[in-house]
């Protein structure tokens with residue numbers, strides 16, 4: 001089955017390539033028109049794949065994910081194109097190239113994750129996008145900017161570290177033109193799925209969403225981190241480009257100092273996080289579909305045990321695939337789905 005899918009980021013744990021494994025499981029426990037909630041949505045590819053069929057509530061603690069959610073999930077009417085980008089943004093882009101009114105990237109990241117001229121182009125696109133009034137258009141353009149940044153980055157595939165100057169792959173990456181990569185992406189958003197429903201996106205800790213969201217949800221799709229790597233460290237640059245809040249930076253990787261630490265990334269806390277989720281969702285009488293890995297911090301057996309405590313029906317599905325470890329080679333990992341009702 002071909003599900004709706006607009007690729008935006010190469011993202012750790014992204015389910016873009018697993019839509020055919022995951023989406024049918026969510027469809028099996030819901031009806032058309034039901035509300036589905038994705039409380040740790042990352043790139044929102046699962047919500048987007050289901051959007052034609054369902055009302056979607058998306059959430060993630062990271063602001064860049066919120067922006068993707070605004071563009072793909074909440075947005076039912078705005079579209080952009082390369083042509084529109086040129087006419088709406090080029091003047092402001094050139095103004096900033098000359099006057100450097102926005103220069104945080106140039107001042108802080110030149111010759112680290114990007115070349116100096118790439119940093120200035122990022123600042124200039126961000127300056128031009130800041131002038132767009134409509135929040136969904138702005139979000140669509142920010143998605144294209146994030147995509148361009150991920151394409152030209154001189155890193156192993158995430159922003160926890162940058163390549164040393166002598167790395168053999170660095171020269172062609174540093175030559176790439178951020179403005180052209182940005183424009184090249186815009187036509188991907190010439191159409192965006194419109195389901196005519198009030199989809200909503202939030203940027204809170206999932207616990208807050210589970211406790212405070214009012215309204216009936218038929219199924220929660222939960223896809224938490226499964227390793228010790230914090231998303232806030234791997235993608236700090238994306239957080240900063242969307243917020244453009246000129247944060248205090250620290251360590252060699254120039255990370256934002258205010259990084260969120262997820263409990264799922266700690267051996268001591270992961271079980272408690274899962275137990276909270278299962279308890280709250282079973283109380284609501286909703287179905288729960290969990291994505292996890294058999295190499296995760298919490299053993300699959302433990303997850304099943306917890307599932308049996310809170311739900312009557314429980315099913316485990318496995319899907320083997322070569323999982324990209326972002327620069328550390330390929331690992332065979334079993335992606336698992338736990339379906340609870």
Ligand SMILES: C[S@@+](CC[C@H](N)C(=O)[O-])C[C@H]1O[C@@H](n2cnc3c(N)ncnc32)[C@H](O)[C@@H]1O
Nearest residue numbers: 013014015040041042043061205206223225262
């Ligand atoms: C495995 S990724 C989700 C990937 C997503 N399904 C996709 O296909 O792109 C896990 C996500 O959980 C988010 N996250 C971690 N802890 C969270 C928390 N306490 N509340 C909300 N989001 C959280 C991370 O920011 C990250 O985007």
